[in-house]
Amino acid sequence: MPIPPADPAGDPNFSLPKHPAFQRFWCTRILSSLSFQMLAVAMGWHIYALTHSAFALGLVGLAQFLPMFVLTLVVGHVADRYDRRRIAAICQSLESVAALLFAFGTFGGWISAPVIYVLAACVGAARAFESPAVASLLPGVVPRGQLxxxxxxxxxxxxxxxxxxxxxxxxxxxxxxxxxxxxxxLSFAAAAATVWAIPLQAKLASRAPVTLESVFSGIAFIRKEPVILGALSLDLFAVLFGGATALLPVFARDILHTGPLGLGLLRSGTAIGALAGTIWLAHFPLRNRPGAAMFGGVIAFGAATVVFGLSHQFLLSLFALMVLGASDTISVVVRLSLVQLRTPDEMLGRVSAVNSLFIGTSNQLGEFESGVTAGWWGAQPAVLVGGIATIAVALLWMRFFPELKNTRSLEREEALAPSH
Known part of the structure; x- marks a missing residue:
């Protein structure tokens, strides 16, 4: 299927939200994420209803993280060698099957905590392949200047x-x-159908031979790029320590005294703030000092986590989560833009896989960490310590990665310099 002209310089009427390929990309992202969020709420409430254990909640996160950790080097190479649309469609289809098994187990009465852990691990394995494939798909959908x-x-x-x-x-x-x-x-299945229908502007790179050096090239590339390494590691440790969302079932049921719908609203609170932040950044992208903006966002993230940990009022907790989501958006957009704009397309899948590992470490392993600390100290002290640790990490990273703090542009600055 041909793609309409997509070069902003050559088409004064270019509109990114109206671009057909990007519309399909946006739809598959929202459908897949919608499915995963619904599944996360269902798994979290289900496991807590079965076990009444914060530690069990943490194990669900660990079950999703382990496959991602084990498969990181493999999934990046797959994303760079094969059709990224097909990879995403297969993974989303497998996630649909896993959700169907959850339904059968529930209706059949044989669902249990071990079954939830196994199926959560299957979903984690599928998402390990899906995440870098979808992330590295975007540069083939829109022109570079619009990334x-x-x-x-x-x-x-x-x-x-x-x-x-x-x-x-x-x-x-x-x-x-x-x-x-x-x-x-049903939502996972719809995402799979949508991603397969995305036309690509750019062709995939040729399939280079697989060598030990090429397998580890994504890690080697990030180690040589202090700006990217600083952004990835800052986001990793900030969210790892500030993982309040993993304990939302405990807060909803035992502290704020609400039910499954209240849990859903609390989980939505983070995304409401994040959506407002992303819409703002879509219209007013960060052009100057994105690194400094990222550090400010992480500090605000930690402060909002502290407020949430202290709150006993539903509305205050919801507001704190909204601020948390808005501040986290800055980190997410800066990190993803740095990866996509500073990485060659032929190895974008491998670098995106390492990025997905960092995200998975901060989210899924962060859920495990939060569950363990909540089991030791209680939910509220665990969240308070996590928020304070997040602020401390941001302050330390300003010292460890001055290149990130002082970076002036999302793109390589030498690439922006005029040629002579």
Missing amino acids: PKATAWATSANQTAQIAGPALGGLLYGVGPGVAYLACT
């Missing part, structure tokens, strides 16, 4: 899903756990 805006709009797809997904998941779980799992099944 920062496209990244913000694509992030808004995730945040929109994170608003609707948790609330919808909580509502459907209130009707019945099996109903929530069936909705996830």
Whole structure:
């Protein structure tokens, strides 16, 4: 299928949100994220209802993280050698099957904590392949000059899903756990159909031979790029320590005294703030000092986490989560833009896989860390310590990575210099 002219310089009427290929990309992102958010709410409430254990909540996150950790080097090479649309479609189809097994297990009465852990691990393995494939797909969908805006709009797809997904998941779980799992099944299947229909502007790179050096080239590239390494590691440790969302079932049930719908609304609170942030950044992209803006966002993220940990009021907790989401958006957009604009396309899949590992470490392993510390100290002290640690990490990283703090542009500055 031919693509309409997409070069902003050659088409004064160019509009990114109206670009057909980008519309399909945006739809598959929102459908897949919607499914995962509904599934996360259902799994979290289900496992806590079965076990009444914060540690068990952490194990769900660990079950999703381990496959991602083991497969990191493999999935990046796959994304660079094969059709990224096909990879994403296969993974989303497998996630649909996993959600269907959740539904069968619930309706059949054989669902249990070990079954939830196994199926969560299967979803984690599928997402390990899906994440770098979808992330590295974007530069083939839009022109390079539009990548920062496209990244913000694509992030808004995730945040929109994170608003609707948790609330919808909580509502459907209130009707019945099996109903929530069936909705996830259909949404994952729709995402798979949509991603396969995306036309690409750029062709995939030729398939180079697989060598030990090429397998580790993504890690080697990041180690040589202090700006990218600083952004990835800052986001990793900030979210690792500030993972308040992993304990939302505990806060919803035992501290704020609300039900599954309240849990869904709390999970949506983070995404409401994040969506507002991504829409703002889509219209007013960061052009000057993005590194300094990222550090400011991480510090605000830690402060909002502290407020959430201290709150006993539902509305205050919801507001704190909204601020948390808005501040995290800055980190997400800066990190993704740096990766996409400073990485050659032929190795973007491998670098995106390492990026996905950092994200998975901060999210899924962060959930495990939060579950363990909550089991030791209680949910509120664990969140308070995590928020303070997040602020401390941001201050330390300003010293460790001055290149990131002082960077003037998302693109390489030598690439922006005029040629002579």
